[in-house]
Amino acid sequence: MHYQRPKGTADILPGQSALWQRVEATARDILARYRYEEIRTPLFENEEVFSRSAGDTSDIVTKEMYTFEDKGGRKMALRPEGTAGVVRAYVENKLYGPEFQKPYKVYYMGAMFRYERPQSGRQREFHQIGVEAFGAETPAIDAETIALGRDLLMGLGAKSIRVVINSLGDPESRAAYHEALVAYLTPYQAELSHDSQVRLVKNPLRILDSKDAHDQEIVKGAPKILDFLSATAQQHFTAVQDLLDHMGIAYDIDADMVRGLDYYNHTIFELMSDDPVFGGGYTTVLAGGRYNGLVEELGGPQTPGIGFGMGVERAMLLAAGQVPAPHVPVYIVTISPAATATGMALASAIRQQGFAVDMDYLDRKAKAQFKTANKVGADLVLTIGDSELEADTVQVKAMASGEQQTLPMSELREHFAQVYAQAKED
Numbered sequence: 001m002h003y004q005r006p007k008g009t010a011d012i013l014p015g016q017s018a019l020w021q022r023v024e025a026t027a028r029d030i031l032a033r034y035r036y037e038e039i040r041t042p043l044f045e046n047e048e049v050f051s052r053s054a055g056d057t058s059d060i061v062t063k064e065m066y067t068f069e070d071k072g073g074r075k076m077a078l079r080p081e082g083t084a085g086v087v088r089a090y091v092e093n094k095l096y097g098p099e100f101q102k103p104y105k106v107y108y109m110g111a112m113f114r115y116e117r118p119q120s121g122r123q124r125e126f127h128q129i130g131v132e133a134f135g136a137e138t139p140a141i142d143a144e145t146i147a148l149g150r151d152l153l154m155g156l157g158a159k160s161i162r163v164v165i166n167s168l169g170d171p172e173s174r175a176a177y178h179e180a181l182v183a184y185l186t187p188y189q190a191e192l193s194h195d196s197q198v199r200l201v202k203n204p205l206r207i208l209d210s211k212d213a214h215d216q217e218i219v220k221g222a223p224k225i226l227d228f229l230s231a232t233a234q235q236h237f238t239a240v241q242d243l244l245d246h247m248g249i250a251y252d253i254d255a256d257m258v259r260g261l262d263y264y265n266h267t268i269f270e271l272m273s274d275d276p277v278f279g280g281g282y283t284t285v286l287a288g289g290r291y292n293g294l295v296e297e298l299g300g301p302q303t304p305g306i307g308f309g310m311g312v313e314r315a316m317l318l319a320a321g322q323v324p325a326p327h328v329p330v331y332i333v334t335i336s337p338a339a340t341a342t343g344m345a346l347a348s349a350i351r352q353q354g355f356a357v358d359m360d361y362l363d364r365k366a367k368a369q370f371k372t373a374n375k376v377g378a379d380l381v382l383t384i385g386d387s388e389l390e391a392d393t394v395q396v397k398a399m400a401s402g403e404q405q406t407l408p409m410s411e412l413r414e415h416f417a418q419v420y421a422q423a424k425e426d
C-alpha cells in the first residue's frame, strides 16, 4: 500500500526546513524590533469562533473551512486564519486588563487550513506569520503595522514591494456606502454570479471581492467606498497616508479593495510582489487591516485592533536561495566493533561540551568512514582502533592541515575545546 500526502499539503524535508527556520528566525528578529511577542493558540477552535469573526458570508467560512464534529458532538473547525483564535484568547485570558501594556502586541506563526483548489502558492495546509495589536485606535499604529509588513518582506529578501491601501470606513460610512452599492447593483442582479446574488442580500460589500470575471466587470462602475467616508473616517485615512509619507513608504490607493474577511474597518492593506517567481503580475503576500468591532463580537470589551497575515509559502519564494547542509565538526571513526562503545562514550562527552559529533552506525570499513568524515566536512576526525583501545588513546587528525597526533583519552576529553580550536586554526 502506498499512501500519499493529502491533496494541497506539503512535506517540508531536511534542506527545505533549514530555509523555513531561516525565514522564521528572520521574522522573529524583525518582530522583536517592533516589540511583538509570540502567542500560540490551538490549531482548532469552536467553529463559531470563525463564523462569528470572519463572517458567515465570507468564502473562508462558507466554502473553505475544515469543519468536523468531535466525539462529544461539538462543532469544531481547523483554523483557516489566525486572527479569530488570537482574539478569542485575548478575550478569554482578559489580556485587555490594566496590567498589560497597550497596545498589546502579539504575533503567531503556524499552519492554517483552507479547503481550496490547490495551485502554485495556494495550498490546503499553508502557513502564516501574523501580528495583532490591540487597544490602539490611532492612525500611527496602522502606519506602523504596514511598515512592519514591509520590513518583514524586505527582510526576507523581497526586492521591491507594492503597498496597496484602502479604507472601509467606520459603521456610519459603511451604512451610507451599503445603500449606494445596493442601489447600483440591484439592476444587475440577474447578471451577477450565483454567489454574488446571495451576497447582494446578505453582504453586498463582498461582491467587490468576487473572483468572477463578469462580477468584476460590473463592479468597475460601482460607487467607491472612499466617496462615502464620514469625516472621522476620512481624517483617520488621511492621517495614515501622511504617516506613510513621513516614513518614506510609497503606496497606492485601491478603492475597490475590500479583503476577504468581514471584520475589517478603516484601514486595510495588501503588500504585493511582482517578483518573476510568481509567474507574472502582482501577487499578494501579506494582507491585513483594522478590526475595531471584533473583540466585542467575541464577547470582550470594546477594543480596537489591527493586524495582518503573511503567507509563508509565498514569502519563501521571495526568500529562495539555498541554505547549505549543516557541517558536522567532529567525526569519530571506530575500527573494530569493540571500539564502538568507547566511541559512543566519547561522542556523548563531546556533545555535552556543545559540539555536534557524528560516527558510523553501520559497521562499515574504516575507509568508508573516513570518506563520510570528508563528506560532512569534519574539522576533526577521531579514530579509535584496537591499539588505541589498548593504550586508552585516540588518534586525532586535523583535517585542514592533515596533522595527526595521538592523545590520551582523558586529555582529549578534558581539553576537547582546545584541541578542536587548535585543529581549526592549523
Ligand code: ATP
Pocket: 081, 114, 116, 121, 122, 123, 124, 125, 126, 127, 128, 259, 260, 284, 285, 286, 287, 288, 309, 310, 311, 312, 313, 314
Ligand atoms: P486570496 O485572495 O489569494 O485567496 P485571501 O484574501 O484569502 O487571499 P488572506 O486570508 O488575506 O488571503 O491571507 C493572507 C495571506 O495568506 C495571503 O496573502 C497569502 O499570502 C496567504 N494565503 C492565503 N490563503 C492561502 C493558501 N490557500 N495557500 C497559501 N497561502 C495562502
Ligand code: MG
Pocket: 260
Ligand atoms: Mg482566499
